[in-house]
Amino acid sequence: MTTTTATSGSSASNRRDAALVALRAQTIELPSWAFGNSGTRFKVFSTPGVPRDPYEKISDAAQVHRFTGAAPRVSLHIPWDLVDDFGKLAAHAADEGVAIGAINSNVFQDDDYRLGSLCNPDPRVRAKAVRHHLDCLDVMRQTGSRDLKVWLADGLNYPGQDDLRARQDRLAEGLRQIYAELDPGMRLLLEYKFFEPAFYATDVPDWGTSLLHCLALGPQAEVVLDTGHHAPGTNIEFVVAQLLRAGRLGAFDFNSRFYADDDLIVGAADPFQLFRIMNEIVRADALRPDSGVNFMLDQCHNIEPKIPGQIRSVTNVQEATAKALLVDREALAAAQAAGDVLGANGVLMDAYNTDVRPLLVELREAQGLPADPYAAYAGSGYAERIAADRVGGHQAGWGA
Ligand code: PSV
Ligand code: MN
Ligand code: MN
Numbered sequence: 500m501t502t503t504t505a506t507s508g509s510s511a512s513n514r515r516d517a518a519l520v521a522l523r524a525q526t527i528e529l530p531s532w533a534f535g536n537s538g539t540r541f542k543v544f545s546t547p548g549v550p551r552d553p554y555e556k557i558s559d560a561a562q563v564h565r566f567t568g569a570a571p572r573v574s575l576h577i578p579w580d581l582v583d584d585f586g587k588l589a590a591h592a593a594d595e596g597v598a599i600g601a602i603n604s605n606v607f608q609d610d611d612y613r614l615g616s617l618c619n620p621d622p623r624v625r626a627k628a629v630r631h632h633l634d635c636l637d638v639m640r641q642t643g644s645r646d647l648k649v650w651l652a653d654g655l656n657y658p659g660q661d662d663l664r665a666r667q668d669r670l671a672e673g674l675r676q677i678y679a680e681l682d683p684g685m686r687l688l689l690e691y692k693f694f695e696p697a698f699y700a701t702d703v704p705d706w707g708t709s710l711l712h713c714l715a716l717g718p719q720a721e722v723v724l725d726t727g728h729h730a731p732g733t734n735i736e737f738v739v740a741q742l743l744r745a746g747r748l749g750a751f752d753f754n755s756r757f758y759a760d761d762d763l764i765v766g767a768a769d770p771f772q773l774f775r776i777m778n779e780i781v782r783a784d785a786l787r788p789d790s791g792v793n794f795m796l797d798q799c800h801n802i803e804p805k806i807p808g809q810i811r812s813v814t815n816v817q818e819a820t821a822k823a824l825l826v827d828r829e830a831l832a833a834a835q836a837a838g839d840v841l842g843a844n845g846v847l848m849d850a851y852n853t854d855v856r857p858l859l860v861e862l863r864e865a866q867g868l869p870a871d872p873y874a875a876y877a878g879s880g881y882a883e884r885i886a887a888d889r890v891g892g893h894q895a896g897w898g899a
Contacts, residue, residue, distance in 0.1 A: 514824070514827065515858065518821055518825055519858070519861065519862055521781075521787075521820075522858075522862050525569060525788075525794070526570070526572065527753075527795070527796065527812075527816050528572040529570050529574070529795075529809055529813075530574050531557070531560065531575050531580050532579060533808070534556045534809075535549055535579075536549050536893065538799075544802060547885075547886035548882060548887075548888070549805070550893070551889055551890075553582050554582075554588065557573055557588070558591075559805065559885070560573040561596055563813060566873075566875050566879075567817075567868070568863065569813050571596075571597050571598060572597060573600055574601040575599060575601075575642070575644075577602060577604060577634070577635050578605060585641035586641045598643070599643065599644055600644060600793070601648045601750070602635050602648065603650070604632050606631055606632075606652075611624050612624065612652070615653035615654070616628035617651060617670050617674065618669050625673055629673050629676045633680055636680055636685070639685065645684060645685055645686055646793060647687050648688045648723060649688065649689050649690065650690040651702060652697065654694075654696070654699070654700050654701035654702050654704075655697055655699045655700045656698050658699060671712060671715060674687070674720075675715075678716045681719050685719060686719050686720070687713075687721075688720075688721055688793075689712055689713055689722060690703070690723035690725055690728070690752065691704060691706055691722070692728035693705060693728060695760055709722045710747055721748065721791070722748060722749055724748065725751070725797055726751065726772075727756040728760060735776055739776050740779045740782075743779065743792075748785070748792050749793065751793070752796070753765040754798045755768035755769065762797065762799045763798065764798060764800075764803075764808055764811055764812050765816055766815030766818070767811075770815065770818070774819045777816075777819045777823035778823040778826060780820075780823065781826065786820065806876060806881070807876060807877070810872050811873060818855055818859065822855055826850040830846045831843055831846040
C-alpha cells in the first residue's frame with residue numbers, strides 16, 4: 500500500500516515553492532458585466548454606486564486587481580460596452596492599471612435574431628451577424644485585444660422548426676467569413692451551451708460541436724468552456740483534458756451552477772469540481788500565461804455586492820489552483836502505475852484537503868498585497884465613495 504501523505508514523493512517544500520511561483524504568474528480576466536446591475540426575469544435589484552458607463556465598470560474592475568494582484572484584464576461585451584472611442588477606453592484601463600481583454604460579440608438581443616444569427620434561414624440576417632463580428636474585430640484593433648469570444652443563442656424550440664444540418668452548414672460559412680478577417684495573433688473563441696434560450700436544440704450545444712468547427716476553421720480558432728453550460732453530472736475535467744490534448748482549449752468562462760446557467764460565484768457551488776478542473780490544467784502545464792488558456796469569469800452578482808463578489812471569485816480560483824499545484828505528481832504517478840486505486844485517490848485528496856490560505860497570504864505579502872483582499876477592499880472606503888458619487892447606474896448583461 501502506497502503512503503499518501505502530503506509529504507511523500509517529491510519534497511513538499513519544493514512543491515510549495517513551485518506553487519508560489521506559478522500562482523504569482525496566474526491571471527484571471529474579469530467580465531465588465533459583473534459590475535453592473537443584473538438579475539433574473541423576476542427582478543433586477545439595484546446596487547448603490549453601480550457604474551453608469553463602461554469607464555466606471557473598468558474602474559471597478561481595477562479595484563479587484565488592486566486588492567488581489569491577479570486580475571489585470573477586463574472582458575467587454577459589445578454593444579453593452581459600446582463607447583465612441585475604444586482607444587480612449589483602453590487608455591482609461593491602462594491609467595487604472597488594467598487592460599482590456601476579450602471582446603464578446605452579442606447577436607442575441609436584436610429582433611432580427613428571433614430565428615438565430617449565423618444560423619438564421621434568412622441570408623440578410625446572417626450577413627448582419629457576420630458584420631457585427633467584423634465590427635468587434637475593429638474594436639479589438641483599438642483595444643489591443645487578442646480574443647473574439649463568440650457565443651450564439653441560435654437554436655430551435657420545436658422539432659422540424661428548421662433543418663438541423665443546414666444550420667450547421669450556415670454556421671460553418673458564417674464562422675469562416677469571420678475567421679478570414681482575423682489579424683495574425685487574434686483568436687476566435689467559440690463557446691458552447693447545451694440549452695437556453697433555445698430549448699429543443701442549440702446550434703453549438705457541446706464541446707464536440709465547437710471543436711469540430713474550430714478544427715475546420717484553423718489554428719486561430721479555439722473552444723471556450725463555460726463551467727455553467729453543461730448538463731448536470733457532466734465530468735467537466737474530462738472535457739478540459741480532452742480539449743487540452745487537442746490543443747484547442749482557448750478559455751474558460753468560470754462560474755458556479757446549482758441548476759442551469761446560474762452564473763454564481765466560481766467555486767461557491769462545487770469547490771471540488773473547480774479543483775479537479777485546475778488539476779487537469781496543472782497536469783497539462785497549461786497554467787502558464789503563455790499556454791493560451793484565458794481564465795475568465797462569466798458571472799453576475801444579483802443580490803451580493805459586485806466588487807467583493809469578484810474578489811471572492813478570484814480568491815476561490817487561486818485556492819483551487821494552489822491545491823492543484825500541491826498535488827504530489829510523483830506519488831500520484833507511482834500509485835497509478837501500481838494500480839493502487841485508493842492510494843492514488845488519497846494523493847489527490849491530500850492536496851484538495853490542504854488548507855492553502857496561509858500559502859496565499861504568503862503569496863500576497865511577498866507582492867506587497869493585502870493578506871485579505873476582501874477585508875482590505877471593505878476597509879478602503881471605495882464602496883462608500885462610489886455610492887455617494889454615482890447616481891443612475893445601468894443594468895448590465897441581459898437587456899442592457
Ligand atoms: C451565455 O449564457 C453566456 O455564458 C455567454 O458567455 C454570454 O456572452 C454571457 O453568458 C453573457 O452573460
Ligand atoms: Mn459564458
Ligand atoms: Mn452562460
